Amino acid sequence: MARAAIAVAVLSLVAGCSLLPRSGPTRGQIFDGSVLREGDAFVLVVTDRVNAIASVAPALGFTSDFLNAGVLGSDVIAPGDTLGLTIWENVAEGLLVPQGQNATILDEVQVGGDGFIFVPYAGRVRAAGNTPERVREIITERLGDQTPDPQVQVRRLAGDGTTVSVVGAVGAPGIYAIERPTRTLSQMLARAGGTPVPPDIARVTVTRGGHTGQVWFEDVYAPHNDIALRGGDKILVEADTRSFTALGATGAQSRVPFETQTISAIEAIAQVGGLNPNLADPTGVFVLRNEPEDIAEALVGEELTGTQRVIYLLDLTRPNGLFFARDFAIRDGDLVYVTEAPIVQLNKAVGALTGTLNSVGAVTQLGAGN
Structure with a gap:
């Protein structure tokens, strides 16, 4: 009768396993979140077909x-550029060249926002969109009407344009x-x-x-x-700022940054220390994700509206289960969750009951001693 009472107590504890500590929901509780039961998520077993649809990732690139x-062109002048001008004149008293010299230097001539520069005696000259050679020709032509045979050099300096x-x-x-x-x-x-x-x-x-x-x-x-x-x-x-979160019966529970451009479910589990050999249920590896409308529709084969909650189940014990997990691509924001094996809850229930009986026995012995 004592053994029967213990068995009843163990079964009662297992039935009320929500009272026992654990790392997260059970496999059955996750399935309760399915649209076929009490929830609003689509629970899908990962296959080659599911992998082909769900593993599509946005490609990076330029339009x-x-x-x-x-x-x-390296010599095209733009608004904001800075030019350097050197002007030579062949007369003793030139327009721009100081007396006793044969050239004058105009450094840091800024190209205005409208694309023009100002050169004394040549006026406003459009520089933006022209090459230094073309600007030289324009300035030379305008100065040539006022001083004989001027020589002009235009240099494009590093500027802000x-x-x-x-x-x-x-x-x-x-x-x-x-x-x-x-x-x-x-x-x-x-x-x-x-x-x-x-x-x-x-x-x-x-x-x-x-x-x-x-x-x-x-x-x-x-x-x-x-x-x-x-x-x-x-x-x-x-x-890269992408990451996924690992919870449940894994070697570690944490937010994990992507270390490579792509990460498979197997690699994600390995990054957190693999499945906990004392706790994990290899038939209950889940990936929780919000899928865009078009991908969700392709997965479930019906018309949907908006982003959908999808829970992917990876059963590593199935034939090719490890291959399916190897080919399943983890995406930014995914939650990888591994459930505890049912025997773990049974062991916890037995441990809790044994501890309770031991505590009662200790109290009883203490009372008998008094």
Whole structure:
């Protein structure tokens, strides 16, 4: 009768297992969250078909607005640029050259926002959109009406007109002019000192007007991603900010940053120490995710509205279960949860009951001793 009483007590504790400590919901409680029961989530067993649909990840890259922009000519002048002018005259008393000298230098002539510069006796000269050679011809022509055979030299200096800003995880953040050695994205990143972040998890974002494009740092050097720069471009380099959360019967429960561009479910579990051999149920590995409407519709085969809650079940004990987990791609914000094995709750129930009986026995012996 004593053994029967203990068995009844154990079964009662197991039936009321919500009173026992555990790392999270049971496998059955997660299934209760299905749309087929009490919840609003779709619970799907991972197969090759599910992997083909759910593992689609947004691709990084530049739009045609960036890709079709040609490389700027290194000698084209832009508003904000700074020019240097040297003017020679062949007369003793020239218009601009001081007495006793044969040339005058006009340094740091700023190109205005309207694209013009001012040169004494030549007036307002359009510089923006012209090459230094063309500006030289215009100034020479205008001065030639007032002094015989003037000689003019125009130099394009590094100015603020065609500059880009490079910020974030680079060796030397700052504002850089687009010059002959820095006309493309890869050249400008090299000019800014590269990045200390591992190239495979460093992202490069370029903002131009109202358009933004993003690529992995290591992909910048592919010809189609090494875009030509434009004045005003903003370049941001940062480490990958994606992460997933691991909970339940794993080696560790934590928020885990992505260490590579792609992470499979098996790799995610390995990153947190694998399944806890004393607790984990290999038939109850779940990935919880909010899926966009189009992916959710493809998964369940019916019309849906808006983002949907989807729970993916990875049963590692099934034939090819490990292969399915290897091919299942973890995405940013995923929750990887491993349930405890049913025997764990039974052991906890027996332990709780045994501890209770031992405590009662100790009290009884104490009372008998008194």
